[in-house]
Each structure stands twice: as structure tokens, then as C-alpha cells.
Amino acid sequence: MIRVRDLRVRYREGGRPVDAVRGVSFDVAPGECFGLVGESGSGKSTVLRALVGLASDWSGTMSVEGEPLGKSRSPRFHRRVQMVFQDPYGSLHPRHTVDQALSEPLLVHGLGRERDRRVVQGLADVGLEESFRFRYPHQLSGGQRQRVAIARALMLDPVLLLLDEPTSALDVSVQAEILNLLHRLRRERGLTLLLVGHNLAVVAHMARRLAVMQAGEIVETLTTAQLRAGTPTHPYTRCLLDAARISRRRG
Amino acid sequence: MTAPSPRAPLLDIEDLWVSFPGAFGAAPVEAVRGVSVSVARGERVALVGESGSGKSLTARAIVGLMPPSACWRARRLTFQGQDLAALSKRDWRRLRGRRLAMVLQDPRYSLNPVMRVDRQVIEALRAADPTLSRLAARERARAALDAVHLRDVDRVMRAWPHQLSGGMGQRVMIAMMVALGPDLLIADEPTSALDVTTQTQVLAILDELVEARGMGLLFISHDLPLVAGFCDRVAVMHAGRVVETLPAADLAHARHPYTRGLLAALPDPEGSPDPLPVLRHDPAWWDGPSGGDLS
Numbered sequence: 001m002i003r004v005r006d007l008r009v010r011y012r013e014g015g016r017p018v019d020a021v022r023g024v025s026f027d028v029a030p031g032e033c034f035g036l037v038g039e040s041g042s043g044k045s046t047v048l049r050a051l052v053g054l055a056s057d058w059s060g061t062m063s064v065e066g067e068p069l070g071k072s073r074s075p076r077f078h079r080r081v082q083m084v085f086q087d088p089y090g091s092l093h094p095r096h097t098v099d100q101a102l103s104e105p106l107l108v109h110g111l112g113r114e115r116d117r118r119v120v121q122g123l124a125d126v127g128l129e130e131s132f133r134f135r136y137p138h139q140l141s142g143g144q145r146q147r148v149a150i151a152r153a154l155m156l157d158p159v160l161l162l163l164d165e166p167t168s169a170l171d172v173s174v175q176a177e178i179l180n181l182l183h184r185l186r187r188e189r190g191l192t193l194l195l196v197g198h199n200l201a202v203v204a205h206m207a208r209r210l211a212v213m214q215a216g217e218i219v220e221t222l223t224t225a226q227l228r229a230g231t232p233t234h235p236y237t238r239c240l241l242d243a244a245r246i247s248r249r250r251g
Numbered sequence: 252m253t254a255p256s257p258r259a260p261l262l263d264i265e266d267l268w269v270s271f272p273g274a275f276g277a278a279p280v281e282a283v284r285g286v287s288v289s290v291a292r293g294e295r296v297a298l299v300g301e302s303g304s305g306k307s308l309t310a311r312a313i314v315g316l317m318p319p320s321a322c323w324r325a326r327r328l329t330f331q332g333q334d335l336a337a338l339s340k341r342d343w344r345r346l347r348g349r350r351l352a353m354v355l356q357d358p359r360y361s362l363n364p365v366m367r368v369d370r371q372v373i374e375a376l377r378a379a380d381p382t383l384s385r386l387a388a389r390e391r392a393r394a395a396l397d398a399v400h401l402r403d404v405d406r407v408m409r410a411w412p413h414q415l416s417g418g419m420g421q422r423v424m425i426a427m428m429v430a431l432g433p434d435l436l437i438a439d440e441p442t443s444a445l446d447v448t449t450q451t452q453v454l455a456i457l458d459e460l461v462e463a464r465g466m467g468l469l470f471i472s473h474d475l476p477l478v479a480g481f482c483d484r485v486a487v488m489h490a491g492r493v494v495e496t497l498p499a500a501d502l503a504h505a506r507h508p509y510t511r512g513l514l515a516a517l518p519d520p521e522g523s524p525d526p527l528p529v530l531r532h533d534p535a536w537w538d539g540p541s542g543g544d545l546s
Contacts, residue, residue, distance in 0.1 A: 039446035040417070142302075171301040171473065173530035176516035180526040198446060205518035205527070227520060243447035244520045 001160060001192045002028040002051070007060040009043070009050050020046040022216035023060070030159075033186060033193040035203035035210030037240065043216040044196045048162045051194075052083050064160065079109060082153035086165035088145035092137040098123070098148050099133045105155045118155060126151040126181060143174035150181065154189075163195045167202060179206060200244040204228075212237045260289035261435050261467040262313065265327035269308050269491075271320055279322070283308050284491040290435060293465040295458075297478035297499065300488030301513075306471050309488075310437050313469070314353050315343050331434065348379045352433035356440040358420025362412040368423055369408035372396065375427045395430035396423065399456050418449030425453065429460055435467040436460070443474070454481055475502065475513055487513075490537055509536050 009021040021043040028034040038044040049055045051062060053073040062069040064081060073081075085091040092101055102119045106112055120130055126147040137145055146166065153161055166182070167175040179202065186193055197203045203210055204224045211221040212234065220234040232238050269283035283305040290296045298306045311317055312328070315335065328335045330351060338346065347353075355361045363371055372392040377383050383391070396404045399422040412420060421441060428436060438457065442450040458481070460466050472478050478485055479502040486496045487510045495507040505511055512530035 039448065172475070172513055173301065173516050176518075176527035177529050179518065180529065183526055199518075201518045201520045204520045239448060241520060243451060 001030045001032070001065060002026075002034075002194065003061075003063045004047070004051075005061045007047065007050060007058060007062060009046050009055050009058045011046075011055070011057060020216055021050065021058075024213070024216075024218050026211055026218065026221065028192060028194060030192055031186075031190050032209070033195060033207045035207030036194070036196045036213055037198065037200055037203045037210055038213035039198055041215075042213040044213045045164050047213075048083065048164050048194065048196055052081060052162055053077075075109065079156040080158050081160045081162065082156065082158040083162040083164065084146075084149050084153050084166050087169045088142070088149040089137060089169075091149055092145060092152075094137055097134050097136055098128075098140075101137075101148060101152050102155055105152060109156060111156075122151040122155050125154060125185070141174075142170050143177055146170060146174075146178050147181065150178075150185075154185070157189075158191070160192045160194070163193060165197050166195070168197065168199065175202070182206065200240045204244075212240065259332070260291050261294075261331060262288075262290040262469065263327055263329045264288050264309070264313070264325060267309060267312060267323065267325040267328065269305070269312060269317070269321055269323040271318075271322070282321075282491050283312070283323075286488070286491070286493050288469075288486050288493060288496070290467040290469050292434070292467055293461055294484065295461055295468045295470060295482040295499075297470045297472060297482040297485040298488060299472050299475055299478055299485055301473055303490075304488040305491040306488050307439055310353065310439050310469065310471050313437060314347060314351060316353075348375065348428075348433075349431050350434045351437075352428040352431075352435070353437040353439065354421075354424050354428050354441045357444045358412070358415070358417060358424050359444075361424055362420060364412050366412075367408070368396075368410050368412065368415070372408075372423070372427050372430070376430055379431050391430060392426075395426040398429075399423075399426045400452065401426075416449075418445050418453065421445060421449075421453055422456065425456060429466070432464060433466065435469065437469045437471070439471045440473070441470075442477070443472070450477075475510075476517065479503070494536060494539070507536075508533060 005025045007021055007024045008019065010017050010019050024047060036044040036047060046055060050058045064077065099119055102122050103115050106115055106118060119133060123130060123132055128144065128147055132144065140148065167178050170178060182193065183206065185191055195203055195206050204227055207224060209221065209223050211218045214236050220232060220237050222232060226232065227241065232241060265287045267283055267286045268281065270279040270281045273279050286305070286309050288296065288298065298309060300306045312323055315338065317323060325336065369389065369392060372395065373388045376388045376391055393404055393408065396407055401407050401419060401422055407415065407419060407423065415423065442453050445453060457468060461468050470478060470482055479499050482499045484496065485499045485502055486493045487507065489509045495505060495510050497505060505514065515528040516530050518527060
């Protein structure tokens, strides 16, 4: 589904170039959930941005569904690949209703005729009632907002979802609901997920395989089975794992 | 954990209520409903809960920084035996920063963006102790920043807040607050904005202050696993009330269904990939028995 080889991304900060991603390679199989774990500044979100076409200065090769990615993305790509951001309050337009947010991708892609049916269906798919349709983002809770953001990403029936810290702005109980929702959607629709996060426990819960990033590089790629068996080899992975289970040892 | 301490509590809150006037003549909204909690010297007490549970308002009531529209009352709100409700503004200024300090979540909003770090720390030190000379204050600022294990203290002193990383900024905040050796530090989500490795370092600094100086720490957090490993006692808040207070080491055996639900909803790096149990809020928790402070 995704193939990335020797991806390098550079951006400018205050005039000097910063190498945010320094030679990253990984593959994601169709229907798989693959995780990218790292701390802030590790380059994990930049990988997502490069994939979806939001980074301009990159080199290496990337392909999605066998189609090599160039400097721009086709409309078809944007139908097939959708992104969900960390903070739904930032990614939903504050003066657009849920209906407008969900309709926009349809209108952009010339699918406006089916709008009513698809918006109602889209809400149902993420467990929201029809009564949410004409609400504004500020009238929703954090979890409901993230459900709307996921519904919007699903409006065009994508095959690949890029998830950038989708639950880190949410309370623990709400996080569990959203993770379960993503789990169900992946199973029902055969979605491929690329999940980026700083919380190893969350990513390991969702993904079968994950890559640990540090300072723009992947330091280790392992399966969650290997993680559970306690065989991460890189010290940084072990450090993250220790932090994730700190309470379970002491408590 | 050891048995509850026989020492008199440093901070003692009993039956704290905070409410806000309802919009358009509606009934007042009660955000904190009868919270009781205490912190002893050298004790790490966690106040945990999800957003809207009233934990930050409780903290603000202790430092006397309530939103202007809030109404509050408490049967007891004492710090070192002193009634906080009876303090004048002048008394408050004398207390806050010197004996009672607070660290907030995000250094980006707590540090003055247009003032270099050295000036901010020196200002804080001299505001708390006007007899301190500029030179002596600078030396103390340096020592304070050194104590929180900032590597290049000279560079940090000269830096603007935007030139610091989140972890460095948070350490500057902690250095400022603890420089005068407060007896009680209230830390409101001090590590939530930080990466796990930085978080570990910041917790180690707080730990050191508790151990070395006998400082009391009220640690406000939404992160149950974190406080289970770090604190001595945990008070769990839900909908403005403390539903359960228990030794942190016993958190895994919490009795209240809300606490148990929160713990179950946590993904475990070594757990199964099955769907997570979802917390169902029970209206009975709203008014059920509240968890008394066991100390």
C-alpha cells in the first residue's frame, strides 16, 4: 500500500535549513495498521505531511498503491488518502456546521448530488446521531469533534487513513472510544492505517508493526509481538517502553 | 505505602465548593462540590481526573487565584494552620511565591515572551524578597537553574522563552517557583506538554525537592499511570467531587467503578489488541458517597 525509500525532508527555520527527516524507509501492507512512534521533533509528523503532499522540499521515493508520488498529488490520490489531525478543534472550521464540514469533500470532488444521504451515513458510521448534523464544533465535546473529523476523512471512501496523534488531545475514556472506533472502521472497510503518535501504549495497541523514530531517523522497526516479548534492541525503544509501563511495575 | 502520617497537614481542605453563575438566569453551575484533601510535609498527593472534573479549580482556590465570577466556600481551607479565606491581598502576596507556589502546564503561556529568562527569574526572586540585591538575585537565579539540571545555564539565562524547548521552559518555571524554597508546590499538569523522556527528568527534579527539602507537593494530572508511579496518595475526582482517595501503590486495586473504568480504558503496551473497555458514566457517581481523605 505504502512504500517509502530513503525519504529526506528539509524545511527552513529562520533562514537555516533543518533536516527533519533523514533517510526513512518503510512499507505498509494493504489493510495493515502501521505505527510511527517518536517524541516531538523526531520527524514522525513530517513523514505524514510529505506523503500527503504538504512538504515541498523532499527527496527519495514514495509510492501509494503502486503509484509513485511526484511533486503534486492527483485528485484521485486525495480521494484514496485522507488525513486526521491531532486537534479536531483546530482542524474543523469554527464557523462551519458539521454538515458543511462533511459536505465539503463531496463538493470538491463533484459528488454533491448524493450529499444528504452520504452526510447522514457518514455520521452514523462514526456513531453520531443525525441530530449532530447542524451543530457547530464548539457545540461538540472533544470526542464528538474527533468523530466528526474522522467522518470527514471517510466521506470519500478512502483506502488509506493517515492519523496524526488522533487521540492525544482527548481524555483517557474518550481515547478508548476513538481507538475502538478506528479499530472497527479498519476491520469493516479494510482500511490501511498509518498512525503517528508519541504514546507507545496507544500505537502498540492499534498497530501490528511499528517504527520508532528519533531525530529524523527510524532507529528500530519491530512487531508489537516483539515489543511484548521484550526484545526491542535499541536503547531508545526500551526507554519509551519503560516510560509506558512505569506504573505497572511500581504499582 | 506507610500508614498515614501523624504530622499535622501542611494543607488542609475540607468541603470546598466552587460555583459559577448560570447563563441567562439559569441555576448556578457547581464545578467543585465538597472536595476534601490534605497534603503533609514531604508528601506527594495527586489530584487526578478528566477534563472538567474540577481539579484545576481546586488548585486555583488554594493559591487564591479564582476566576472573578466564581463563588466559593469551604468549611476549612488552611495552609500551615493559617486560614486562607481570611487573607488580605497583601497577605496573599506575602504567601504566594514564597511559601506556596504553583507551576502551570505550559511554559509557553507562563513565561513572559518578551523578557529574557534571567530577568524573569531575577524579577520573581526579588519580588518575593525585596531585600535581595540584583547581584545576589542573579547568583540565586543561576543556582536555581543549575538545580533543575539545565545543561548550559549561561545560554538559558540569556535566552528568550521562544528559544527554549518545552522541557527547558518547564524546568525554568520550576526553578523560578522553587528558588525560594516553598513549603508547598502545586503543580498543575507540569509534564503534560512534555515528551516522556523529558517528563522523567522533570519528575526526578520534583522528587528531589520533596525528598531533600520536605516540600509538600500537590500534583494535578489526568495521567493515572504517571501518578501511580510517582505520588504517595491519589485523590480521584469526578464531576467536582473526590470519589476515592487511596495510596498510589494501591491504585491497581481501586474500588470506585469510575477509577477502575479509567484504568481499564488505558491501552497497555503489552496488552491484547482487543477493543478497549469503554467507560460508561453512571449517574449514581454524581451523588454517591464521596471518598473521604484517609490521612
